[in-house]
Amino acid sequence: MSNLDLQQLVEKISLKYFQKPFKHRAYFNYRLKTTGGRYHLNDHNIDINPKMLNDFGYHILIGVIKHELCHYHLHLSGFNAKHSSPDFIHLLSVVGGSRYAPQPKINRRNLRYVCINCGQIYIRKRRINVRRYVCSRCHGHLKLINN
Ligand SMILES: [Zn+2]
Ligand SMILES: [Zn+2]
Structure with a gap:
């Protein structure tokens, strides 16, 4: 799914479930680790963790988009858009957004090395x-601790 597809999907969900247009940008952010998505208070854009789609599928992605749109519409309408606010909790349940994003899978292919000195x-x-690469902190030797 491209950023353009995501943008169109967010606009569609906004109209269908919130009856209001989404007028800002939505894009995938590959640097997000455990967060499902974020609504930016300053520029009103939404970024989404691509792992929500890749690890968990379309259904979870929709739940995360609805969650971020709750922040978006409440904030722009002058309501309390924090997670704990009754407005947020109510709107989230009305549109069927997810309360918490699932935790992305840990990439098992990552290799862990430990410095045997520090x-x-x-x-x-x-x-x-x-043999060639040493610890950047203390120049100690590194050892692979899993594979
Ligand atoms: Zn949130
Ligand atoms: Zn070290």
Whole structure:
């Protein structure tokens, strides 16, 4: 799914469930780790963690979009858009948004190295040559602790 597809999906959900247009930008943010999505108070844009779709599927993605749209519409209408506010909890239940985003799966292919001198952990996507690469903190040797 592209950013354009996401944009159109958010606009569609906004009209269908909130009866109000979404007039800002929605895009995937590949740097989000455990957050499902975010509504930005300053520019009113929404970013969505692509793992919601890739790890959990369309249904979960929709729930996260509805959640962010609750923040969006409440905030722009001058209501309390915080998670704990009765307005937020009510609107979320009316549109069927998700309360919490599921936790993305940990990438099992990541490799963990530990510095045998200072204990610093390094997580790498690829295998590194431990004879050549040393700890950037103390120059100690690294050891692979899982695979
Ligand atoms: Zn939220
Ligand atoms: Zn070290």
